[in-house]
Amino acid sequence: MAGAMAAWHDGADTENAARESAQPGNLVTAFPDHAIEAELTAVLVAVTDGEPRVLTIDEGRLLPSGPFVSAHRTLQASLRAWVEQQTHHPLGYVEQLYTFADRDRSSEDASRRVVSISYLGLTRQARASGRHHPAWRVWYRYFPWEDWREGAPPMIAKLIVPRLRAWAATAGEAAVRRARQQRIRITFGLGDLPWNEEMVLQRYELLFEAGLVPEAIRRGGDLATALPGEAMLHDHRRILATGIARLRAKIKYRPVVFELMPESFTLLQLQRTVEALAGQILHKQNFRRLVEQQALVEETGEVTTETGGRPAKLFRFRERVLQERAIAGTTLPISRMV
Amino acid sequence: MAGAMAAWHDGADTENAARESAQPGNLVTAFPDHAIEAELTAVLVAVTDGEPRVLTIDEGRLLPSGPFVSAHRTLQASLRAWVEQQTHHPLGYVEQLYTFADRDRSSEDASRRVVSISYLGLTRQARASGRHHPAWRVWYRYFPWEDWREGAPPMIAKLIVPRLRAWAATAGEAAVRRARQQRIRITFGLGDLPWNEEMVLQRYELLFEAGLVPEAIRRGGDLATALPGEAMLHDHRRILATGIARLRAKIKYRPVVFELMPESFTLLQLQRTVEALAGQILHKQNFRRLVEQQALVEETGEVTTETGGRPAKLFRFRERVLQERAIAGTTLPISRMV
DNA sequence: TGCCTTATGCTAACTATGAGCATAAGGGAG
DNA sequence: CTCCCTTATGCTCATAGTTAGCATAAGGCA
Numbered sequence A, B: 001m002a003g004a005m006a007a008w009h010d011g012a013d014t015e016n017a018a019r020e021s022a023q024p025g026n027l028v029t030a031f032p033d034h035a036i037e038a039e040l041t042a043v044l045v046a047v048t049d050g051e052p053r054v055l056t057i058d059e060g061r062l063l064p065s066g067p068f069v070s071a072h073r074t075l076q077a078s079l080r081a082w083v084e085q086q087t088h089h090p091l092g093y094v095e096q097l098y099t100f101a102d103r104d105r106s107s108e109d110a111s112r113r114v115v116s117i118s119y120l121g122l123t124r125q126a127r128a129s130g131r132h133h134p135a136w137r138v139w140y141r142y143f144p145w146e147d148w149r150e151g152a153p154p155m156i157a158k159l160i161v162p163r164l165r166a167w168a169a170t171a172g173e174a175a176v177r178r179a180r181q182q183r184i185r186i187t188f189g190l191g192d193l194p195w196n197e198e199m200v201l202q203r204y205e206l207l208f209e210a211g212l213v214p215e216a217i218r219r220g221g222d223l224a225t226a227l228p229g230e231a232m233l234h235d236h237r238r239i240l241a242t243g244i245a246r247l248r249a250k251i252k253y254r255p256v257v258f259e260l261m262p263e264s265f266t267l268l269q270l271q272r273t274v275e276a277l278a279g280q281i282l283h284k285q286n287f288r289r290l291v292e293q294q295a296l297v298e299e300t301g302e303v304t305t306e307t308g309g310r311p312a313k314l315f316r317f318r319e320r321v322l323q324e325r326a327i328a329g330t331t332l333p334i335s336r337m338v
Numbered sequence C: 001t002g003c004c005t006t007a008t009g010c011t012a013a014c015t016a017t018g019a020g021c022a023t024a025a026g027g028g029a030g
Numbered sequence D: 001c002t003c004c005c006t007t008a009t010g011c012t013c014a015t016a017g018t019t020a021g022c023a024t025a026a027g028g029c030a
Helices: A002-012 A075-087 A154-169 A174-188 A200-209 A214-219 A236-250 A256-260 A267-278 A284-293 A319-328 B002-012 B075-087 B154-169 B174-187 B200-209 B214-219 B236-250 B256-260 B267-278 B284-293 B319-328
Strands: A035-048 A051-056 A065-067 A091-100 A114-123 A135-138 A297-304 A312-317 B035-048 B051-056 B065-067 B091-100 B114-123 B135-138 B297-304 B312-317
Touching: A035 A075, A035 A236, A035 A256, A035 A267, A051 A236, A051 A267, A075 A091, A075 A114, A091 A236, A091 A256, A091 B091, A114 A236, A114 A256, A114 B114, A154 A174, A154 A200, A174 A200, A200 A214, A200 A236, A236 A267, A256 A267, A267 A284, A267 A312, B035 B075, B035 B236, B035 B256, B035 B267, B051 B236, B051 B267, B075 B091, B075 B114, B091 B236, B091 B256, B114 B236, B114 B256, B154 B174, B154 B200, B174 B200, B200 B214, B200 B236, B236 B267, B256 B267, B267 B284, B267 B312
Parallel strands: A035 A114, B035 B114
Antiparallel strands: A035 A051, A035 A065, A035 B035, A051 A135, A091 A114, A297 A312, B035 B051, B035 B065, B051 B135, B091 B114, B297 B312
């Protein structure tokens, strides 16, 4: 996903590389001559009450972030320290997302350059306290078009596609128009194309380019055509999109969901968690089949009647398999809609 | 892959998060107070004569790198400028790899902190000139155990596994010993496990931890047990491993191989290129079927007799499909050995 | 002309996946 | 105490996707 973004950014670059004034020697020598600042931004995810949540501050307008503290040996150690202090829960899984250094990122002072390194973190429980109103928000508040658990969100056909089409039509050249139409079709799965839940970032960036999100007003967007869905400050919604995309891709081949689950759980609870992240409903029997046949879990021997209906067996993860899969990576049960 | 590395690094962190002195406020405010330096490092890949090559400097001991030039709007623009100037060829595909800021990275001055942002770039032709002896090196010089095109490299069974086993046995706790054995089995595909060509980084990091690569001597490795395979300075071989791993994963679901191919080519040439990257031999007929059925290429109408044997049709990539696949991502033909 | 080499077409066997039928087993309404 | 609703769980079937080969085509060269 990050790769896709990279390619796009690049495509959007209008600068001509030939105009650059760097000397050939720059390639082969390494003496940094510009001091910059490094900042860490975290996409912290938890799933509670069947909803995927992300830790936010400032009334949901920002992701938690802060300077890279030199006292730490690594970036990750620095991040981990913050988070565990904040949430009082261990961070189960941490993964680097992307590093930005775009000058137009916070277009204040061009000479003051900030490199922003973002991370994705998974945690088991969602509770946080502190200044600046930290709160776990359901991430579909920011991306209402990404939640397909109750079918295709009507706003896609009613608002998004028409406005994107209108935007595509504004392009002067026919080739550009066609390319835009193509991107719309692919990212939103129009016509006979399927909805691909992993393209969170591509969709957000398309909406951004089309000026349909409030964050883009500085770049020519119009508040009147902005879509429903909460905005964030700076590029934090883009970072969140990157995190969601990465997580949606990851759950398919690495057992990271487990980081979000309690000690023991029913298979349906596990399924609901995956569905919450993927924004898609899965086929129950097939989900069970895959989970069991891959021996990811084992019965605890107990059952719970709290689910209503026939009592469900409780499961826990098999430590050994987890370790193995964490290194290797196998297919995990994410499939089509019911 | 990067994610895997992230998790590992973390596992290797011996610092206790509780020892940290950061204030809670750090999580929710964003005012960087430490100036650092940013450096870009590139893994530039080309395939010539059926061999995967990487651009190096300093007699193959370093990857090209240099400071992030503030004149550029984005990190990628900065990188692109360098590279195109050096190689005089357009960089087809660029993707960010990973950002390091480990303090022990170049353990000189603890107060001088460098953030190193690495990129993977693909280019069509391999020619470079400049100072510091830039040269395209076959990447298997650095990772001889990664080339399985002529079967399993004997050094794995003869040198690597015995030494890794010996290292595993040195662990005091039984649990640690078992965990090490497990990692060895999985990363090197021992027993009934298959060789997974994507685990380049995991294998290198395992060898590093075991002190079997020259780069690890500072951390307790012994030159006498170092494996064949050229080393690099700093952590450049680790960055290269990250790049190879990423590329091996990428070619399976995005048509990036095309960035490495000439205008027109035979299907076998395409296959040989994929094989060079993957370090694995593919089944010819199946490879053809997949490439053709996915309509990735189209016949140019010409044939070449230069391949020996029956003349082969020449193909070129279908522009439209490429664009679509670049956004969407579909399965590409990488399969098992012949 | 026959053999070697690479190209290319086709298929049988198997595996993975998507969908759905059918039964099991609590809880609560009547 | 039944019936019915709900969720749990077992199984089967059809199909798409893969893997591994067999077989034929078509140049070059001894």
